[in-house]
Amino acid sequence: MTARRGSVGAAASLAAAIGLGVIAATGCRVDEQAFEARVFTCDTAARDPGCGTDSAGQPLTCFPASQLDGTDFCTPSCGEPMSLPAEDAVCVQGNAKLAYCNPADTSNPAGPCGRSDLGCLRTDVTRDEGVCMTMQPCTADSDCPNPVRSTCAATFLKQLYPLAQDPQTGMHADHLYCLQKGCVNGHAACAPGQSCLPTLVPASANPPDICVPNCDSKGRCPPNHFCYQKLTNDSNPAICIPGLLGFVCETDVDCLVGQCVSDEEPDPGLRLNLCTTTCMTDDDCSKYDGVQGKFDCIQGRCETPDAYRGSACFVDSDCSRDPVPGFCTTLCAGDADCGANRWTAGQTFCGLPTAPVCVPLIADGGACDVDAHCASQHCVAPADPDAGTGKTCSPVGGTP
Numbered sequence: 001m002t003a004r005r006g007s008v009g010a011a012a013s014l015a016a017a018i019g020l021g022v023i024a025a026t027g028c029r030v031d032e033q034a035f036e037a038r039v040f041t042c043d044t045a046a047r048d049p050g051c052g053t054d055s056a057g058q059p060l061t062c063f064p065a066s067q068l069d070g071t072d073f074c075t076p077s078c079g080e081p082m083s084l085p086a087e088d089a090v091c092v093q094g095n096a097k098l099a100y101c102n103p104a105d106t107s108n109p110a111g112p113c114g115r116s117d118l119g120c121l122r123t124d125v126t127r128d129e130g131v132c133m134t135m136q137p138c139t140a141d142s143d144c145p146n147p148v149r150s151t152c153a154a155t156f157l158k159q160l161y162p163l164a165q166d167p168q169t170g171m172h173a174d175h176l177y178c179l180q181k182g183c184v185n186g187h188a189a190c191a192p193g194q195s196c197l198p199t200l201v202p203a204s205a206n207p208p209d210i211c212v213p214n215c216d217s218k219g220r221c222p223p224n225h226f227c228y229q230k231l232t233n234d235s236n237p238a239i240c241i242p243g244l245l246g247f248v249c250e251t252d253v254d255c256l257v258g259q260c261v262s263d264e265e266p267d268p269g270l271r272l273n274l275c276t277t278t279c280m281t282d283d284d285c286s287k288y289d290g291v292q293g294k295f296d297c298i299q300g301r302c303e304t305p306d307a308y309r310g311s312a313c314f315v316d317s318d319c320s321r322d323p324v325p326g327f328c329t330t331l332c333a334g335d336a337d338c339g340a341n342r343w344t345a346g347q348t349f350c351g352l353p354t355a356p357v358c359v360p361l362i363a364d365g366g367a368c369d370v371d372a373h374c375a376s377q378h379c380v381a382p383a384d385p386d387a388g389t390g391k392t393c394s395p396v397g398g399t400p
Contacts, residue, residue, distance in 0.1 A: 039117055042072050049074075052074075059077050061096045067221075068222050070119075075097055077096070077097065081251045084097070090223075093220040094220045100132075101132050102128050103120045103122045104172075105128075113132035118133065121177060124256070124257070148180050151178065151210075152177075152179075153177050153178075153179055153256075154176050159208075179210055180194065183197075194211040194213055195214055200237040201241075212225070212240050214238060215240055221254075223253055224255070225254065231248045245288050246295065246302075248273060248307070249274065258277035258302070259276065261276050263303075274307050276303060278300055279300060285302035292306065294343060332350040332358050338350050341358070361374060375393065376395050379394075
C-alpha cells in the first residue's frame with residue numbers, strides 16, 4: 001500500500017534524515033508482504049478516506065464496515081457486485097472486494113478468515129457463504145457487548161422464521177451482525193447513519209422494530225441489504241433493508257436469505273429480481289411462513305405473492321407495475337375447499353356457479369346470499385321488503 005507510506009509527509013522525511021545512518025549500518029528492509037497483509041482503518045466520512053493504492057498502484061476503497069458494527073477499513077476495489085471465485089473473493093456494493101470465507105470452517109484456530117482481526121460475516125443463512133470483515137460476528141445476543149447494538153441479527157431471524165430452525169433443513173442463524181432494536185417500543189434514537197425501520201415502512205409490511213443502515217449517496221448498502229429507494233421509487237426512504245426471502249434485490253450480495261433470481265416476467269419493464277431459495281415441495285417453503293408472507297414451491301423456487309405488494313407513492317406515475325390488479329387464488333368445488341387452503345382460509349369463498357375459484361369475501365354494501373360470504377360475516381335483508389333489492393353485506397350490528 002505504497003500511497004499510505006507517502007501520506008506521512010514531513011514527519012516521514014524527518015525520521016528518514018535522523019535514521020539514515022542506522023539504516024545504512026544495519027541494512028534494515030521493509031517486509032513488503034507483511035506490510036500489504038496489514039488491515040488499515042479509514043474514514044468513510046472524509047473526502048480523502050486515506051486508503052491510497054495497493055502495491056500494484058491500484059486504488060483502494062474504504063469499506064464502511066461500521067454499518068454492521070465493524071470498523072471501516074481499506075480494501076481492494078472492484079466493479080459490479082458479484083462472486084469472484086477465481087480470486088476467492090466477493091465484490092460487494094461500494095466497489096469493495098472482500099475475501100471469501102466459509103462461516104462453518106473450523107479448521108483454522110484463528111477462525112474462518114485465518115486471522116483474529118477479521119471475522120467471517122455470513123452472507124446467506126441458507127448456505128455456508130461469507131465475507132471477511134473487521135468485526136466480530138454474533139450467534140446470540142450475548143455475543144453483542146455494545147449496549148446500543150445489543151441484539152444479534154440471528155435473534156430477529158429466528159422470530160421471523162420460527163419454523164425454519166433446523167440448520168440441516170432450514171437456516172443457519174450464526175456469524176451475523178449486532179444491531180439495535182426497540183427504536184419504537186423503547187423510544188430510542190438510532191445511531192448516526194441509521195434509521196428506525198418501523199417509522200419509515202408501512203405497518204402492513206410488518207417491519208421488525210430495528211434500526212437499519214441508511215443508503216449512501218449512490219444508493220449502496222452493506223452485504224445482506226438492498227437500498228429500498230433505489231429498487232422501488234423516489235417516494236420511498238433511502239434505507240438499507242435486509243434481503244429477506246421474497247424481497248427485491250439486484251444481486252446475490254443483497255440477499256440475507258437465499259439467492260437473487262429473476263421472476264422471469266416476459267415484460268422487462270415489469271420484471272423483478274427476488275431473494276429466493278430452491279425447493280422440491282411446498283413443505284420446503286412453508287417453513288418460512290410468517291409475518292413476511294406464505295411461501296409455496298413454484299418451478300423449483302420458494303415464492304410468495306406478497307413480493308408484489310405495492311410500495312409508497314406520491315403520484316400515479318409511481319405506480320407503474322400491474323396497473324390492473326388481480327388476486328392469487330385456487331380452484332374449488334365448495335366453500336370448504338377455500339377454508340382448507342392456507343392461502344385462502346378466512347379470506348375467500350367459492351365463487352360457484354359463476355367461477356369455480358376462491359374469491360375474496362364481499363365488502364360492506366355488496367350483494368350476498370349468506371353471512372359466510374361477507375367480510376363482516378353479516379348478510380342482511382333490506383329494511384324495506386318492497387324495495388326490490390336483495391341482501392347485502394353490512395357491518396356487524398348495522399343495517400344495509
